[in-house]
Amino acid sequence: MTLQRRILILVSAVLLLAAVGVLAVVRASSRADEKNRSQAGGPQITRGEVTLAPGGDGRRIVFRNMAWGPHRDELATVPADAPQGPRTASGVSCLRFHAAAGTGICLQAEKGGVQESYRAVVLDARLKEVSAHPLAGIPTRARVSPGGHLVAWTVFVGGDSYAGTNFSTRTSLLDLRTGRFDASLEDFAIRKDGKAYRNADVNFWGVTFAADERTFYATLATGGQTYLVRGDLGERTVTTLRENLECPSLSPDGTRLVFKKRVPGLSPDAPWRLYVLDLASMREMPLAEERSVDDQVVWRDDRTVVYSLPGDFGADLYALPADGSGAPAPLMASALAPAFLG
Template structure:
């Protein structure tokens, strides 16, 4: 499939929340009914050894199973494990898998580098985002517990963080004390999503929505506090060098119009829209300090992983067909 053909089949982001829900449910059923990846996609057999050790590979979810592809040949043969996940991420030999238990029940599973479970617990709602800090210590996740799309007004999310070293668990960022413009802020309709961690394993960034407005927040895990930094920043992803955040920005500040993938310079707070002009409803993942990857869905609901330069130049490139939840296993420099 050519990149041009694939891009022509991508669903535009202005689809209503009802249609998005139908696509999401349809895809879950579609994937659940298939015993292996699409035969048109080069794969190796289920059960072939797959691990999360740092190396020149890209982790994805393929047909609801953890899979890896070579970093230098991401469209080539992939290794698919027997570990089933709806969303996943990994870093420094630690993986997080949001795993289905039944049609509407899910668990968060922490994996070691050999895909052995080290901890698991039930999570409410529909899995949506997952992240691991660069050191492998901190795990974050987001689920929809009401609604199923960020472009509707009635959604509700639950976002938690686990310190895998100490076992400390925060099941919801709603427990944190938030300040906005230097003043204490509380709102009954506050929602949080899309955690991304800094290298110190304490500070993090996420999105908070309240009163119809959406903010980038910076949090302090130990202090249980957070503060707003900038409006219209959703699903942040911190660059390996810690200087920029890739995120989705609602077009004209209105999520019903879709999102533009952009990069925020944390020193200047300047924003650079990226060359991807299709709506990206995903938490981008940095492949290195100059490239980000993200998921776009085709018209029939099947996902593809794309990449684009982080400086606003260049053109999007189809990276891994029929896959989602990208995470580089290449250790950060």
């Protein structure tokens, strides 16, 4: 072997080793950056067991983790009394989520395929799939009844924002006791102002269930107006109760609804303020949040509500007294769609 060939082999070996070293450094740096992104300015996130079962080790929050890193979009949990603490991630990804009494509903993107598609997955207490249903559009709202027997979800099938008027929704209900599936609330009989009503422009969204596992409230939109409706699953009817009310959320004691209301004079892109409605007197009262909230509020307990606002990583959660007093308080950063369990 000539000296020139030996030198060429040596140089090639040195270059190969250098390339391997650079690749190793890049991979290590990428892993470190990913870990740092998931933890920078926020809690530690580790993989572990997440349960929806009642009881257990005290009250807890299960939510969609929005922090960047390997566990983004996964369902995660923290103790309710330590919402800023370390998070346990489940490995189950959801775009929208809610849970109660050991039942969860997870609206998620389908993996693979050329065109993006979505499905609604009913989860048991161990986050195992019970059933799944294809979705006709982009996930936006999800709810489970207090007893865990009923689930509902809403998708956008045209347009992608409640702020404007050019959108269409589809809201579905599933009774886990009987297996009955109502693909669209638009099939229910509508009573508006005491009379039967039907119109091609009808849309429903934002279902919230009562403890009797039969009654529900929701938003009905028609004729350029929104209405609060009370629904009866047994009768398959909805009845209008009040105008200008969106995304209601029923309090645990069943006496009040928190909702978002369009307020004249506000920006068309941020038109809402939060209000609470007393169902006995039908009197409404503004809550002490001056920002526009485009969310379906969750009740932490009978005194406090929780909702999302845009944040650095998608969404942050805030807590607010439900009696009109106080001020908004940050609850969790980089989190969305919470359910308070236990």
